Amino acid sequence: MLPKWCDKYSIHNEEIDRQHQKLFELAANVEMISDKPIHKGQIKFLLADFFNYMKEHFAEEEKYMAKIGYPELVNHQKIHKSIIQSMIDLIQNIKSTNDLKEKLNIIASKWLLEHILREDMKIEKWHQTQLNKKDNETNLEDLQEFYEYICSCTDKIHKVPCEIHQKIQKTNASYKCKTCQEAIKLK
Template sequence: MSYWTWDPSLNVGIDVIDGQHRRIVDYINDLDEAHSEKDHEKVTQILMGLVDYTVTHFAFEEDLMRQAGYPLSDSHKKVHETFISHISKYKEQHEKGQDITRKLMSELQIWLTNHIKNEDKHYVPYANKVLNKKKGWLNRTLGRFFGD
């Protein structure tokens, strides 16, 4: 059984965003598997992928909020930045050989659940306006951040 099973209450209702959040959950489940296998190298790789993907997701969201003229864009961006510096510290500790994986996973689960359900859901009505009006924006921006 996986560590974190996606729960529909986490859906914000924008497919592209829900897909990215699910991908983050997949990373966390992969991390759990590698950690139970005591595969340090694999844990390192997944951890790097997880941080990288999360940074890209945040950048995508920030672009979407800016496009949408979301009034809380700046404070939402600050929340992202604080969180990235927090998980980057875990990455450094892991590189020094400390076993931080379980702690990181449980913090990620709590943080993401709260962030998605509160802060992310809040920008959805604004974001939907951009997504409905500027159809080309989505493909262009996805290509820019995630490649084709």
């Protein structure tokens, strides 16, 4: 029994998630016909639909991975190419309707769903880690106190961290603006 789509398979990209849901539906359709008598033409139609949708989905997924800077993009592309090539090989070597159904079932369960459940979840895990890092960096920045200093430059404000501000106040240290070369002063 193939798994059904649920939110735990989400990679938090609306388009990719929608495509994954469609692929789960196609896989369920394949599973439904696997033990029923069906015309070879219907199976070929389902196979072609599956094949074309997978290629479209893989292209979109690769764009998404490039956009978020996924470091394993090249390896993931190789996996996609391997799945497509294996699918082509299977299609070319079909001997009977039962053979076609069996191979379509392999495509649906082994390659596609295992790929989504295993490889695509790696993308999500990596992306969430990156987002958490950015959130933590932002939170640290938000917690840090800054003081505003000015110089001779028009409308220029220097944000000085608390440690530097304290050093200026306690030791009369002097810091110069890189533009006008004048010492900065507390606003």
